[in-house]
Amino acid sequence: MQPQQIYDFSSDENSHKWRGLFVQALRKVQLQVHPNLSAKEGALQHIEELILQLLNMLCMAQPRSVQDVEERVQKTFPHPIDKWAIADAQSAIEKRKRRNPLLLPVDKIHPLLKEVLGYKIDYHVCLYIVAVLEYISADILKLAGNYVGNIRHYEISQQDIKVSMCADKVLMDMFDQDEDIGLVSQCTEEPSSSGELTYDDLVRLEIAEERQYLRELDLIIKVFRHHFLFNNKIFTPQDVEVIFSNILDIHELTVKLLGLIEDAVEMTADGSPHPLVGSCFEDLAEEQAFDPYETLSQDILSRQFREHFSSLMARPTVGLYFQSIAEGFKEAVQYVLPQLMMVPVYHCLHYFELLQQLQEHSEEQDDRECLKQAITALLNLQCSVERIYTKHLPRRKPGEPMYRLYSRQVRSKQLAIKRMNEIQKSIDGWEGKDIGQCCSEFILEGALLRAGAKHERHNFLFDGLMISCKANQSSRLPGSGSGAEFRLKEKFVLRKVRIVDREDSAEFKHAFELVGKDENCVVFCARSAEEKGAWMAALVTLQYRSTLDRMLDTVLQHEEQAQPLRLPSPELYRFAVHDSEENIVFEDRVQSKTGIPIIKAGTVVKLIERLTYHMYADPNFVRTFLTTYRSFCKPQELLGLLIDRIEIPEPEPTEADKQALWNGDQPMAAELQRFRREYVQPVQLRVLNVFRQWVEHHFYDFENDPELRGRLEEYISSKSMRKWVESINKIIKRKMQTQSNGVSHNITFESPPPPIEWHISRLGQTDTFDLMTLHPIEIARQLTLLESELYRAVRPSELVGSVWTKEDKENNSPNLLRMIRHTTNLTLWFEKCIVEAENLDERVAVFTRVIEILQVFQELNNFNGVLEVVSAINSVPVYRLDHTFEAVPERKKRILEEAVELSQDHFKKYLAKLKSINPPCVPFFGIYLTNILKTEEGNPDFLKRHGKELINFSKRRKVAEITGEIQQYQNQPYCLKVQQDIKRFFENLNPMGSLGEKEFSDYLFNKSQEIEPRNCKQPPRFPRKTMYPLKSPGIRPVRTSTSGTLKGHPVPLEREPPHKITFRSIAETEHEISSTASVPTSPNTPTPPQSATSDLISVFMEQDLCNSYGEAGAQRHTLSHTHTHTHTHTHTHTHTHTHTHIDTHRHTHTPMYKYTHTHTHTHTHTHTVVHEYTHIISDETL
Incomplete structure (x- = not known):
């Protein structure tokens, strides 16, 4: 029988069977360990590769029983992760009797393992293997999530996993990783920090610092102190008190302070320049809540602490007890714990520095006063702690890192890279990867004697390397070519060595050794016990930090499970x-x-x-x-x-709680x-x-x-x-x-507003105010100020639920309706001014003046005004004036054409323009109204789930995104001066006078026909009505504008480079909009204000001129859309009856709607559509 061939997971034949098998399950594992984070697909795929590597390692032993797998784990997994993985796997088998507790797909993996092993294995063996894989994947994700949280990100990437694993010796040993994951590779996302920190920065960094500090306190209390308390046969209450002092009081204070600062940040008022945290420190300082730091400093820095701790650790029973807890735990207690107990002392000194920095940077008088009071209240404590500190410890050198179990995120990565580069440059003979490529942090430096060497070595310790150097004598000689201070002797990769403590002997004093995987060892001796303690604390921390982290996480998890947060009964709350x-x-x-x-x-x-x-x-x-x-x-x-x-x-207390209360206990306290x-x-x-x-x-x-x-x-x-x-x-x-x-906040501008421009009408001559007598620049400015005021007054509540279209709209949307009515009146006024100019020269002058106003609107970024003008010129009474258009200068026609292009192609150019400009501006409101209406009608108010109706908040969020975009342009006012008379003139515009809708529509159209009858070769001659000169004053201010509001003619739109559109597209995720819904495809307000015919809402309509005007519209292509739907309306114009109907109902605004009907629609259907829109308008009574 031939031996089973080694299974290759990455081969073309096998890879497709495994690829992606774990990814979805790993996402569930990630949400289980870090519910407030997400993971990128690449990160989960990387973990999948790692656990397939692990699966391959487990299967190489050809396991046939659970015992075989367990032995393989014990042999190949580093300590102590082997114990935890086995415990999890055994727990999974126990729970299997009730239900499958695992997230990874056991049922899919089981048949595939037959191919890997060459034989079928028992389901329980497969379950055990998968449980081990899941434990390791959860461990990796937990580690990566902690790292991501520390750097204040919210998504785990593949790089995050590699970086966090690089700092974890256990996982690095397990997977034998050897990649360039140093600080240099982590700095791609962080810009170089330059300049002074702001108050905001200080508060944000302090919150991160406090959370990290709290975890260090948890480690002291829940891991180290817990094991002292656990064995009362070895340790007395006095031992615990001497070693840990009042650390519980410090922990309670830290929790309270962190909570107060977080609350202050959360409750920061919008008008405040930054969070106000001064009162947090003042309240606690007045309560003398920081006083426990004085007691702890006295205790920890006293000779009694050092002597008592040394005598305890010298006992053989103590050493054996700590060794039985976990590998390296004895060394952690002996060297790391004393340094950890110093952290609160350093942190107390940090508070004094922080308060001074906050006071210097605070912009609020009350906050500065609170900080001053806090500093004063803490002055005695500061003097006392600093005196205790300087009495027992040498003053730290500037820039010398204080001991921390975790690297401080406050420290700039750029500064760390700079420091590592400086050290590397000082070392002659450096070869291989740069320090920054394999390390993230500089820890310690100092002199050590290497066993077997004649001279002391200068050693540098990083979180990934220990570098041993010799003083470079040649660099000290005059004329020496090399400026390096040290010469490289040895490099030690910390994850490939073990740290072994050595007892003092006749041969070596204050010694420790680094033992490699090949069991070769190097012994280093420090000058004193204190120096040895500092080196051992740093080295043991680096070697066993991940083990201590896992021990703390296990304790916190068990606490959570043992004492879940109990809430009131749902019947009561x-x-x-x-x-x-x-x-x-x-x-x-x-x-x-x-x-x-x-x-x-x-x-x-x-x-x-x-x-x-x-x-x-x-x-x-x-x-x-x-x-x-x-x-x-x-x-x-x-x-x-x-x-x-x-x-x-x-x-409410449970029955057990009630019984305990009856017995005099307080179980619920x-x-x-x-x-x-x-x-x-x-x-x-x-x-x-x-x-x-x-x-x-x-x-x-x-x-x-x-x-x-x-x-x-x-x-x-x-x-x-x-x-x-x-x-x-x-x-x-x-x-x-x-x-x-009516008090409002005054806005201060850097420069004064430009002076008011006058033309024929002068200050106080309000009776003579008109389109041609006022200066076009000032007409545009005053209209822009008025429209900006109306735009900025619209509240989000006036838009949500399309309330401006409903019965109680006057109460629900007063500001929006004011803006709509102003727009309507101004559009009609422009139309009226043009058609009432009977003389051709006057009419061309009026028409050109309107285009000049449009130009200034463009310069002022008043897009609402631009589209008001476009709507007026594209209205039926004006648009049909062919002779007038022909007499307009070509340059003005091009300007008008550019403006019309803003609304074409779903407002593509408008959106690009809006993206490219800086406020202040007046956006076109119609596009927002249309998108809100589409969202409101295209998505249901409620979603049904299991027969219950839930409020569709996704729909509300989409609407809020649109209102949010409206609001972002409501903050910046114009640096222009209000001229009250001109403003009042435009506020009181009433182009319709006493006429009704139909009468005014008839009047405009009849007037248009009167001045230019249909098919006339020459327009009729009319005498001039005005005596003042028709020549325009132009749109360049007579006086030079100092504000930069007007700088001559606007930049032509076609010269603008293409920009990315920022307006959010509205996705109808629940229901598509019905094709029969009364929602036009172009931005508009479908429900016009009172006395409104179609022109009343014309500015909110997308242009579709050819569709409306037949051949005439098709010929004047520069002002219209190219459209194929001309036949219907050409046909309509051939019937006298239909023509009369359009005369009557011209302002149903046929030209402004984008019909979807084909050219085969009949005359009768055309009538129906016109009446349908008329019906919609008639229902709107303002």
Whole structure:
């Protein structure tokens, strides 16, 4: 019988069977270990490759039983990961009796293993193997996730996995990785840090620092201290007290301080230049909460601590006990623990430096005062700790790294690379990879004597290498060519050596040795016990850091499982109901920058729960919710739900708890403390934050409903969170003051606005104001200011739910309707001015003046104004004036053509232009209204899940994205001066006078026919009505503009380079829009204002001129779309009756809609369409 050939997982024959088999399951494993992160496909594929490598290693032993696999794991896996992997696998087999506990696809792997091994193995053996693979994959993902969290990213990449594994000796040994994963390879995403840190930077980095520091305290307490307490036969309570001092008090203070800083950042007011954390330190300093640092410093730096600790570690029973816990744990206790106990001392000194930096960088007077008070209150503590520190320890050299178990993310990677490069340059004879390619951090340097060498060596320790050098004597000689200070003697790759402590002997004092895989060893001796302790602490930390990390993670996991957060009963507190598909559904993806799940749909109670979730804050969800909630919930109902949310009952005691209470115990004390800390306090803070955001950004809810405002003020006045309640009350007071006296924030510009331009009409001559008497520059400026004011006044609540088209629109969308009516009146006014100019010369002058106003609109980035002009010129009464168009100068025609092109091809050029300019601007509102309407009508309000209707929040998010784009252009005002008389003139425009829709439409069209009858070769002659000169003053200001608002003629649109369109496309994911829906394919407001015929909404329509005007439209191609649907309307014009009908209903705005009917449509159908749109307009009564 021939031996089984080695199975090649990567061969063409086999690779397709395994490729991708684990990826989806690994994604589930990743979500299990790090639910708030996501992983890239490449990262999961890399882990799949690693576990296939591991599977190959396990199968090479030809296992036939669970015992065989276990032996192979013990032989090949590094310690202590072998024990944990075996424990997990055994647990999986035990749980198999009830259900399959594994995420990796055991059922798919089992038949494939027959091909790998050449024989069928028992299912339990396969289960055991897969359990080992899953444990290792979870370990890798947990490690990578921790690294990603430390660098404040939210997605695990393949590079992250490689970098994090490089720092983990256990995994590197297991997979024998040898790649260039140093700091240089990690710096691609981080720009070089230059300049001084801002207050924001300091706070952000301090939060990361505090979290890291808290983990170090957890390691001291839950790993080291726990094992001292566990064996009371060896260690007395006095031993524990001497070694660990008041570390529990330090831990409690750190948790409290971190919580206060995080709360301050979360509750930062939008108007504040940065988070205000001064009060966090002031409150604690006044409570003398930092005083435990003085006690700990005295204890840890005392001679009693050193002597007591040394005597304990000298006992043989102590050494054996720690050796039995884990490999290297004795060395970790002996060398790492004393250094870890120094970390709080260093951290206390760090607080004093931080407070000074924050005070220097704070931009808020109150915050600076708080920081000053905190510094003053801590002055005695600072003097005391610094005195204790300098008395017992030598002062650290500038730039010398303090001991930390974890590298400080605060430190700049660029500075670390610079330091490593400097060291490498100082070493003569360097060969191989650069230090920065295989290391991420410089740890330590100093003199050590190498056994067998005549002279001391100067050693450099990095997190991946130890470099031993000899002083370069030649570099000190005059005229020496080499400037290197050291000559390389040896390099040690730390993951390929073991650190062995050596007892003092006659031969070696203060010695340790590095033992390679080939058992060759190198002995180094330090000058003193203190120096040896520093080297051993650093080396043991690097070797066993991953083991200590895993020990801490195991403890934290067991604590979580043993004491799960107990919530109130759902019968008493409806926000405690568990998540299920019947009450909440999430999107498949998570937020890219935070890793927070994205809600797709949910009940209103679940949405409120997630709005104020105890585990994390979600600012994006808060913004979207407050913008869109009115479409499914009334303000009074929302306030009631938030009040219910904040009133949290305590969990009820179980029967066992009641029995214990009866016996005089307090079984729930710890659980209630955790419940208040981890659930009640975060929820209360987040409800108050929602209140603050609500009154700050949506105060109109409270303006319109004084009862709602009174109810909120009454409720928050009863809450104990004084600082946050005061901040809400300040906002309400400010908003009420602004509402009562119209106070607004003054904007300061770098330069003064340009002076007002006058033409024929002068200041005070309001009776003479007209299109031709006012300066075209000033007409465009004042209209732009007015339209900017109208645009900036539109609130998101006026758009959500398409409320501007519904019955109560006057109350729900007042600002939007004002803008629509202004646009309508201005468009009609332009039309009226043109057709009322009977004399051809006057009419051409008026027409040209309108184009000049359009030019200035372009210069001012008033896209709404540009499209108002385009709409007026493309209206039926104006568009048919062929003789007028022919007399317009060619240059003006080209300008008009460029403007028309803005709306073509789904507004492609407009969107590119909007992307390319800098605010201020007035965007075209119609495109937003159309996209909102398409989203509202194309997606259902509710999604059905298991027979229950859930609020479709995905739909609301899409609408909020559109309103968010509107808002981003509402912040920057124009540096222009308002001329009140001109503004009033345009505010009071009433081109229709006392005429109704039909009468005014007839008037415009009849006037158009009068001045240019159909098919006339020459237009009739009319006398001039005006005596003033028709020549334009031009659109270059007479005086030079200092503001840069106008700099001559605008840049022609066709010269603009193509830009990427930024407007979000609206995806109708749930339901496609019905082809019969009354939604035009072009941006428009389908429900026009009162007394509106089609021109009233003309600016919100996409142009389709040929479709409307037949041959005439097709001939004037520079102003129209090329279109094939000309036959229908040409045919329509051949019938007198139809022509009359169009005369009557011209402003049903046939030219502005984009028909989808084919050329075979009949005369009768054309009538139907016209009447259909007329019906839509007639239903709209403003």
